[in-house]
Amino acid sequence: MTATGVELNARPVTRPGEILEAAPGLIVTQHSGEGKANQYFLRGYNLDHGTDMAIWVDDVPINLRTHAHGQGYSDLNWLMPETVNTLEIRKGPYFADEGDFASAGNLHIGLIDSVSSNVAEMTVGSFGYERIFGMGSARVGDGNLLFAGEAGAYNGPWVNPDDMRKINGLLRYTEGTASDGFSVTGMAYSNRWNSTDQVPLRAITSGQIGLYGEEDPTDGGNTDRFALSARMAGTDDAGSWKANAYVVKSELDLFNDFTYFLSNPTQGDQFHQHDDRVMTGANASRTLNGAFAGRPMETTFGVQTRYDDIDLGLTDTYQRAFLSNVRSDKVGEGSVGVYIQNTVHWIGWLRTIVGWRGDYYDASVDSLFDANNSGKVSAGISSPKFSLVLGPFDKTEFFLGAGYGMHSNDARGATITEEPVDRVQNPGAASIPLGASPLLVQTKGAEVGIRSKIIPGLDSSVSLFMLDQASEIVFEGDAGDTSASRPSRRYGVEWTNTYQPASWLTLDGDLAVSHARFVGFDSAQADLYASLAGYPQAQIGNAPGNYIPNAPEIVASAGITIGEKIGWFETLRWRYLGASPLTEDNAFRSSATSVFNGSIGYRFENGWRIQLDALNLFDASADQITYAYGSLIKTDSLYNLCYPVQRAPTAVCQTGVMDYVLHPIEPLAVRLTVAGVF
Numbered sequence: 001m002t003a004t005g006v007e008l009n010a011r012p013v014t015r016p017g018e019i020l021e022a023a024p025g026l027i028v029t030q031h032s033g034e035g036k037a038n039q040y041f042l043r044g045y046n047l048d049h050g051t052d053m054a055i056w057v058d059d060v061p062i063n064l065r066t067h068a069h070g071q072g073y074s075d076l077n078w079l080m081p082e083t084v085n086t087l088e089i090r091k092g093p094y095f096a097d098e099g100d101f102a103s104a105g106n107l108h109i110g111l112i113d114s115v116s117s118n119v120a121e122m123t124v125g126s127f128g129y130e131r132i133f134g135m136g137s138a139r140v141g142d143g144n145l146l147f148a149g150e151a152g153a154y155n156g157p158w159v160n161p162d163d164m165r166k167i168n169g170l171l172r173y174t175e176g177t178a179s180d181g182f183s184v185t186g187m188a189y190s191n192r193w194n195s196t197d198q199v200p201l202r203a204i205t206s207g208q209i210g211l212y213g214e215e216d217p218t219d220g221g222n223t224d225r226f227a228l229s230a231r232m233a234g235t236d237d238a239g240s241w242k243a244n245a246y247v248v249k250s251e252l253d254l255f256n257d258f259t260y261f262l263s264n265p266t267q268g269d270q271f272h273q274h275d276d277r278v279m280t281g282a283n284a285s286r287t288l289n290g291a292f293a294g295r296p297m298e299t300t301f302g303v304q305t306r307y308d309d310i311d312l313g314l315t316d317t318y319q320r321a322f323l324s325n326v327r328s329d330k331v332g333e334g335s336v337g338v339y340i341q342n343t344v345h346w347i348g349w350l351r352t353i354v355g356w357r358g359d360y361y362d363a364s365v366d367s368l369f370d371a372n373n374s375g376k377v378s379a380g381i382s383s384p385k386f387s388l389v390l391g392p393f394d395k396t397e398f399f400l401g402a403g404y405g406m407h408s409n410d411a412r413g414a415t416i417t418e419e420p421v422d423r424v425q426n427p428g429a430a431s432i433p434l435g436a437s438p439l440l441v442q443t444k445g446a447e448v449g450i451r452s453k454i455i456p457g458l459d460s461s462v463s464l465f466m467l468d469q470a471s472e473i474v475f476e477g478d479a480g481d482t483s484a485s486r487p488s489r490r491y492g493v494e495w496t497n498t499y500q501p502a503s504w505l506t507l508d509g510d511l512a513v514s515h516a517r518f519v520g521f522d523s524a525q526a527d528l529y530a531s532l533a534g535y536p537q538a539q540i541g542n543a544p545g546n547y548i549p550n551a552p553e554i555v556a557s558a559g560i561t562i563g564e565k566i567g568w569f570e571t572l573r574w575r576y577l578g579a580s581p582l583t584e585d586n587a588f589r590s591s592a593t594s595v596f597n598g599s600i601g602y603r604f605e606n607g608w609r610i611q612l613d614a615l616n617l618f619d620a621s622a623d624q625i626t627y628a629y630g631s632l633i634k635t636d637s638l639y640n641l642c643y644p645v646q647r648a649p650t651a652v653c654q655t656g657v658m659d660y661v662l663h664p665i666e667p668l669a670v671r672l673t674v675a676g677v678f
Contacts, residue, residue, distance in 0.1 A: 001089040001496075005112065009081050010561055010571055012599040012613040014666065017076040020055075020107060023089045024496040025512030025555050027577045031625040031663040033195025034154055034164040035223055036254065037075040039625055041577065043091065043104045043465065044490040044514030046550035050074030052407055052443075054102035057109045058185055059244040059283065060229050061306065063101045066331050066363070066411045068275035068312050069254055072101045078168055078189035078225055079109070082119070082135055083148050086110040092445050092465060093405025096339040096355030096385050097285070097302055103405040103443040103467060113137075113174040113183065114144035117607055117677040125613075125671030128155035143175035157666050158196040159210060160217040166191035179240065182232040187225070194220035197256055200631055201660040208635060211664050215633070216257040216270055218319040223252045239298070243284040251276045255320050259631040262656045265643040267318040271326070274313035281306035296345045307334040312412070314420070325369055327420035333363040333411050341385070349393065355385035355403075361439055363411035367420075372431070375415035379439040381406050396452040399463075405443040414439040442470045449494075459498045466491040472518075472548075487519040488548060509558040516551035518584065525584060531651040537638055538651075541628055541658040545585035550627065554578030554592075566605055572598045572617075588628035588660060595620055595665060607677035612670060619668040626663075630656035 003022040013019055017038040018028045027041040040047040047053045050072035055062040057079065067073040088108040090098070098106045118136030123129070135148035149169040155161035167190050174183040196214040203209050229246035257270040285302035310333070314326040341355035360380040367373035383404040391397025419432040449463025472485040492514035499507045525544040532539035556576040563569025574596050582588040596618055601611030632639050642653035 003087040003089065005081075005084045005086065008084055008087060010569075010599075011559075011573060012571060012597040012615060013081070014597075014615050014669075015077065016079045016081055019079075019081050019084065020076075020087070021557065021575065022087055023105065023107060024510035024557075025494050026053075026105070027552070027555055027575065029577075029624045032197050032256070033162050033193040033220055034156070035075075035077055035166065035191040035193040035221055036195065037069075037073050037077075040074075041550075041552050041555065043467065043494075043512065044492055044516035044548070044551045044553070045104050046548075046552070046580075047104065048072070050101065052101055052104040054098060054100065054106040055109070056107070058111050058183075058229060059108075059231055060227060060246045060248065061100075061279075061281070064250070064275070064277070064279070065100065065308060065408050066310055066312070066333055068252065068273040068314065071410050072407070073275075075223065075225075075252075077166070077191060077223075078187065080133065080135075080148055080150055080168060080170065082121075082133060083111050083146075083170060084109055085112040092401055092403070092447050092467070093383065093443055094385050094387050094401035094403045094445070094447070096341040096357045096383075097300070097304075098405070099304065099337045099339075099357060099359050099383075100335070100406065100408050103407060103445065103469070110178075111170075111172065111185065112146065113172070114146055119675060119677055121673055121675040123671050123673040126669035127157050127666070128153060128161065129669070129671055130154070140173065141175075143173055143181075146170070146172040146174070156196070157212050157669075159213045160194055160196055162193050162195065162220075164191065164193040179233050180235055182230065184230045185228070187227040189225045190223070192220075192222045194218075195256075196663070197258060198625070198627060198661045198663040200260070200633060200657075201662060202657070203633055203635075206635065208633070215260050216268060216319075219255050219257055219270065220320075221252065221254040223250070225250045239286070239288040241284070241286045243282070245282040246280065248279040249277075250279070255317060258661070259629075259656065260633050261639065262630065262632040262654075264316070264318075264323075265632070265639070267323065270317045270319070272313070272315045272317045272320070272322075274315075275310065276312075277308055277310040279306065279308045292344050295347075298343045300339075300341045302339045302341075304337040304339075305335070307332070327370065327373070327412075328368040329373075329412055330366040330368070331363065331411050333361065335359060335361045335408075349391050351389050353385075353387040353389075357383040357385065359383070359406060359440070361408060363414065363439065365411055365415045367412075367415075370418065370420060372417045373412070373415060373420065377411065377414040377436075377439050379414075381440045381442060383442075395454045396450065398448075398450050400446075400448045402446040403444070405445065406440050407443065408440055409437050411439065413437045438471070444468050457499055457501045461494075461496045463494050464491070465494065485518065486522060488516065489519055490514055490516040490551070504562060504564050506561045507559070510556060512555045514551070514553060514555075516548045516553075518546045518548055522584065528651065528655075531649065532655060535638070535648060535652045537636075537657045538630060538655040539658075541583040541585065541587040542630075542655065543585035543587065545583070547581035547584050547586045549582050549584065550580055550590075550625075552578055552580045563603075566603050568600075568602055570598070570600045572596065582626060582628035582660070583658075588658070590623065590626035590660075593620075593622040593624075593665065595622065601673075609673070609675040611673045611675070613673070615669045615671070616665060616667060620665065622665045623662045624665050627661045628658060629661060630658050631661065632656040 037049040063072040114137040121133040131152040231244040233242035310331040316323040339357040362378040385403035445467040447465040451461040559573040641648040
């Protein structure tokens with residue numbers, strides 16, 4: 001499935017990453033400030049900031065492995081939606097050219113090469129939203145030079161304003177076409193912000209803070225990203241080829257406090273995560289046209305390489321001031337992936353796609369404060385793929401996909417041997433042994449479905465899918481150690497529809513229903529549950545179970561777009577994130593979130609446009625995201641049982657009060673845009 005830039009920019013969105021919701025069944029949200037990577041939900045996954053959904057922009061990978069905050073961290077706040085040409089959407093581990101993080105989905109964003117007229121936009125809106133954007137292109141030599149830039153600010157409805165300030169720029173030179181030509185692209189981006197992170201429900205209901213209040217007003221961060229990439233492609237009598245190379249320099253500093261006074265009863269639990277890296281890589285593929293048994297055939301050979309040179313830090317802080325070191329690491333992580341994919345058109349209504357992919361990873365970790373957590377690790381994995389397409393019959397085709405995929409784990413988690421502690425502040429601290437996690441984890445999936453255009457104007461598809469993971473092992477950046485969960489299984493159904501009965505009217509609707517469960521019994525969780533007996537505020541929600549926290553069961557969306565290229569236009573969109581379990585025993589469950597966004601505007605014959613967007617149109621009271629875990633605030637009765645003199649069991653004091661922890665959705669906001677051409 002492919003969505004055009006025009007379709008993406010017709011969507012009223014709160015933040016740039018939300019244009020990805022053109023992918024059916026995908027919800028994009030935010031649980032912190034406007035400079036932090038989005039939170040993604042797809043096919044029964046809480047994908048955190050990008051794990052198991054690969055994102056590429058102009059063939060440059062966005063997911064960052066061995067990241068300070070989360071594996072696969074995918075920040076798109078630097079993306080300018082107006083510069084997007086296409087969004088290619090694929091799901092499942094069935095494609096040989098997709099490797100790390102691509103098991104649930106893979107999204108490829110293509111950029112435009114030129115514009116017919118120079119564009120200038122200005123947007124102002126509720127809660128201090130301001131944005132200016134400009135884009136233009138010029139003929140240079142045999143190609144086109146595209147330039148675009150933006151500057152933005154936003155406070156949000158928060159008691160402690162986000163005070164987000166970002167600046168962004170793009171310069172791109174292209175010659176030829178996407179299949180016969182080349183491009184060179186440079187990008188630069190910088191952002192600074194405060195953040196109101198998720199807050200405990202009990203603090204709101206008690207009146208300690210308001211709905212848009214915070215526990216720590218010094219949370220926030222800053223980030224910078226600079227990228228240079230080049231792409232080439234060509235065709236010849238034998239087939240086609242393409243290649244690209246890139247270098248990305250990025251830096252991120254995050255200050256978060258998710259547990260408040262659980263670990264530090266006086267100064268709070270704020271911590272600082274630092275990620276500074278240079279990512280380089282190159283990809284190349286060659287497609288040969290041929291025949292097998294007299295039938296048309298294409299065979300693609302490809303290689304993908306990448307190396308990340310990373311400096312990582314995790315420290316405890318108080319109001320962004322350093323308190324103590326938890327861990328600091330220098331990591332070098334390289335990978336090479338090779339693949340082959342063969343497509344045979346057996347007859348007019350039958351084609352098969354058979355593929356194989358091999359990935360090899362090698363990483364070295366230099367743990368500066370604890371040599372026992374240093375080391376080298378390498379791993380390889382093989383992933384066969386298969387797809388079959390029957391049709392079309394009366395504009396209808398059937399498809400089947402099956403295959404193995406993979407995702408990488410944080411390299412620090414693959415070399416760790418003991419829990420990180422501050423050796424300077426606690427030189428005699430006892431070592432707590434930890435087990436290392438595998439560097440690569442295998443996934444496997446299957447899908448069967450039908451696509452049809454038999455009804456004039458209607459493009460509809462239904463698919464049934466299944467996806468297994470050998471382990472949902474993740475590195476806990478908040479703590480600096482690993483958390484290895486059990487194997488998991490997900491299955492579900494997706495129904496996608498787009499209907500265009502007239503050139504001026506488009507309707508769409510998507511529904512995804514998923515079932516996600518862990519496999520096996522969690523004995524460690526059972527032991528923890530038993531150790532909390534007698535303290536229900538800590539015990540409830542910690543019983544062993546097979547529910548996967550934050551795995552949405554229902555995701556739905558619908559929209560109506562009205563208008564031609566000239567004149568009035570209107571858009572109304574609905575997005576729905578269903579209730580989900582928040583703990584493995586299902587004792588805590590999130591409420592569903594249902595939100596409408598709309599826009600209305602007028603396009604003039606001279607190319608000017610005026611547009612009014614209304615976000616959360618009906619002022620729904622809901623949450624961007626909800627969690628349930630243990631924390632402590634000073635008004636908790638349990639706080640007084642743990643500090644200053646501990647009278648409750650250690651396990652209880654380390655767990656804290658189990659409660660809903662939420663980040664509310666912003667109330668009704670309006671944004672007015674005026675755009676001109678020159």
